[in-house]
Amino acid sequence: MADDLVGKAANPPGPVTLTVCLTCRREGADPEGARPGAILHAALAEAGMPEGVRLRGVECLSSCKRGCAVALVGGEERWTYVYGDLDPDQHVPEILEGAAAYAATADGVVPWRERPQTFRKQSVARIPPAKFFSEE
Numbered sequence: 001m002a003d004d005l006v007g008k009a010a011n012p013p014g015p016v017t018l019t020v021c022l023t024c025r026r027e028g029a030d031p032e033g034a035r036p037g038a039i040l041h042a043a044l045a046e047a048g049m050p051e052g053v054r055l056r057g058v059e060c061l062s063s064c065k066r067g068c069a070v071a072l073v074g075g076e077e078r079w080t081y082v083y084g085d086l087d088p089d090q091h092v093p094e095i096l097e098g099a100a101a102y103a104a105t106a107d108g109v110v111p112w113r114e115r116p117q118t119f120r121k122q123s124v125a126r127i128p129p130a131k132f133f134s135e136e
């Protein structure tokens, strides 16, 4: 990737949405209890979003075998990222850290060393922004 596509923006291009799957399950979770996805969403809501990040819940991100799953979406100019295998009891601080770093970028690409460990190792997919043009 070209260096000019990576980095922080002086004026980030609009708000970021952290979307959490409310219906995700996790191996070992009580099948009669609250869904781990809903627990993760509630924990994030209670913690509060970083500046420029809003939270929403949806039913299924098509990453069911990697639950809990979240997506970071940042408008037409940022890449979208989906992360999985998230644990509501362990990963809330790293999700918030990663969302804040993402919101500070122009293109959604946080330099590798600045990503929380969870985001380095548990990425499910990344999707190019609407304004992305391939050179091929």
Ligand code: FES
Residues within 6 Å of the ligand: 021, 022, 023, 024, 025, 037, 059, 060, 061, 062, 063, 064, 065, 067, 069
């Ligand atoms: S149920 Fe969570 S991604 Fe499908």
